[in-house]
Amino acid sequence: MASTVSRVLHDVGLAAWFGGTLANAVSLNHAASKVGDPNEAGRVANDGWDRWTPVNAVAIGVHLVGAVGQLAANRERVRTQPAVRVTSAVKTGFTVAALGATAYSRKLGRTVSKNQDVAVRGGTTPSTQTPPDVADAQRQLDALQWLIPVLTGSIIGTASALGEQQRPPNRAVGFIDRTARRVVEKS
Numbered sequence: 001m002a003s004t005v006s007r008v009l010h011d012v013g014l015a016a017w018f019g020g021t022l023a024n025a026v027s028l029n030h031a032a033s034k035v036g037d038p039n040e041a042g043r044v045a046n047d048g049w050d051r052w053t054p055v056n057a058v059a060i061g062v063h064l065v066g067a068v069g070q071l072a073a074n075r076e077r078v079r080t081q082p083a084v085r086v087t088s089a090v091k092t093g094f095t096v097a098a099l100g101a102t103a104y105s106r107k108l109g110r111t112v113s114k115n116q117d118v119a120v121r122g123g124t125t126p127s128t129q130t131p132p133d134v135a136d137a138q139r140q141l142d143a144l145q146w147l148i149p150v151l152t153g154s155i156i157g158t159a160s161a162l163g164e165q166q167r168p169p170n171r172a173v174g175f176i177d178r179t180a181r182r183v184v185e186k187s
Helices: 002-032 038-073 075-080 082-114 132-164 168-186
Strands: 120-122
Touching (some): 002 038, 002 120, 038 082, 038 120, 075 082
8 A cells, every 4th residue: 555655646746747847838938928018027937937836846745755655665676676776776867867957947946036027038038138147047947947847757757667667577577587697696
């Protein structure tokens, strides 16, 4: 049962992290560019992202609790099956990269959010009147808003691969591999 709970936490948190970031990148930043007054465009985008930030933080926390639970539930597989160990390491790498990109994105978002009354073309698009520090933050956020869904989508992909590695044929391969190594070690 604990494994089911941790899997739900892992998946729901990850879904919100992935989906919310992608939705905001696709819709919110673009919608802000439709505001008639360039001084209001930043305020609209900032309000949306500032509302999303605490929800995203909870989603990430829920995902991490679930991920740790899944790792604990599968520690024997990680220890004994080389393919599971590699896939788990890749998944952890994507998670660390997504966390880093999200944290840096928030840092840049604070720079943009502090300067709500400056003219911008959209949530991540500066205008010629945008102060240099805000414009630089917006340009970086423009890339990060797409990088984060790529990284979190990669976590989804590796989690799926880990699920496939639990299927009986893959477990049999792991068993045969472990048995063969033991025989070779004893020779």
